[in-house]
Amino acid sequence: MNFKLNRRGFLKAGAATLAAGLAMPALIGRAHAAGVVNIVGHDSYVPKDLREKFTQETGIVINLRSTTDQSQIFNLLAAEGDQRQTDMSIIAGHRMFAYIATDYLAEIDESKLPGMSKINPVYRDADAQFIQGKRYGIPVLTGFAMMASRKGVVAPEDTETWETIFGDKYAGRVTLRPGSALYAAMFHLGLQDVWTGYNGDSAAVEAMLKECREYAISRKHVLRKWYDTTAEFQQLYFGNEIDAGMGFTETAMLLAGADSSVQPGIPVEGTTGWTYNYSLFKNSANQENTYKFIDFLLQQESIGSSMTRSSGSLSTFLDATSGLTEAEAQAIQFSDEQLQRITWLDVKGADDNRYGLLDQYGAGLREA
Structure with missing residues (x-):
């Protein structure tokens, strides 16, 4: 489904070679998985200061392999096979169905993420966030x-x-x-x-x-x-x-x-337009740690401005402009008429090959 935003909602929200290049180092593989979370995705979508803060508070180490290419992420998972080392990634909502069709994504257990209440419902509860009635990602950026x-x-x-x-x-x-x-x-x-x-x-x-x-x-x-x-x-x-x-x-x-x-x-x-989502993978070694890390991020007061500033994308969090400079806040202010020009990408079903x-x-x- 395509959906539109108004200004108020917007402002409140604000493969072997490839596998070798992107795969996590052996020392953080399944045999040494306790106390880590392994992420593949752009580093600006998981702010460094918050990764370090989480490790300081919990002792859980965050290992991140940076890439913006969705096809590289998909091919890495295929190369891992049943020996899943990657715990989570940042996936564009309209590209998510391919991961679901290959049974890579885990359905999100919202009971483990009380911090989801801090995401603007304009994004969190949009029809485009659900595939066949199930949620497979937490929208954190748009x-x-x-x-x-x-x-x-x-x-x-x-x-x-x-x-x-x-x-x-x-x-x-x-x-x-x-x-x-x-x-x-x-x-x-x-x-x-x-x-x-x-x-x-x-x-x-x-x-x-x-x-x-x-x-x-x-x-x-x-x-x-x-x-x-x-x-x-x-x-x-x-x-x-x-x-x-x-x-x-x-x-x-x-x-x-x-x-x-x-x-x-x-x-x-x-x-x-599109959303970027935190998504978890099935059969990953560190799923509980991953839920802890994601909820930690969602609960941070500075998460909206931190993610907007680090990535340049717009955070989906309530009061997304809080903490931004006047120039930064001004750069993301658009009128209702301007926002109505955006058509949000979606997936129609398993046979959608667009x-x-x-x-x-x-x-x-x-x-x-």
Whole structure:
């Protein structure tokens, strides 16, 4: 189900080679599992200061292998097989069904997480958080695709439209992320209803994605260059190589919070949003420790601002802006009308193959 947010709710909430690269060191494997929690996911989604505080208070060591790639996490779990070493990860809600279909995720036992009451019910109780009536993740962050542009250079009317990225007006001074280009093209071309209204017609989705891919390739000449990471985007901006770009909240918000010349914007054509969730894996060696750690995080007074500041994404916690600086809080304030432009990604069921098709048609855009 797709759902919308209003401003009040938003502000209150605010594989062998791969396995070798991501797998936990042998010394923290199952044979030595007592007193640890093994995590795979981006380190900014599990703030370092709170990891250290938990270890100081409980003696339980938090081992984290950092990656932002959801497919890498999935392949790591497949490589582990029955010898599960990974206890938890941070999984995007719309990518969760693949983990459930392969029986990797454990259903969340909410009785062990009293701290869930601190999550804004707009996120916590949304229909999109439940798959076949069960909860498999605790939503702690939310993000969406948006724009960041340079004040005084990009005209005010151009700060909230995908035309700025794909058009000729700012040619040579814009950037785009290959993995998200098809979403941007989809809304710019007005084809998003094929995606959001998916009813099992994979052929229609495939035809739409093909059109988006062809369009993105036809407009790549306007890009200064493609980028992949937040650091690359920042380098392009501060190096005065670009004046506008498409990024996720963790890219645009961090930039806007650090530099008052940055204007964040939600495109009028629309954009996509998602939640990031703490999820536990079946048959993990340290499940009780993992529940203790997650509830510890949920109970921290500073968790909302800490996660927003460390990740650049928006926390789902009540009073999410508490503890942020004025500049940081200002960067995440949007009107009701702006927030209504966000369509939240979901999974329709076991036969929903939209994301596989998206990956297929998005592959190789940089080289095309």
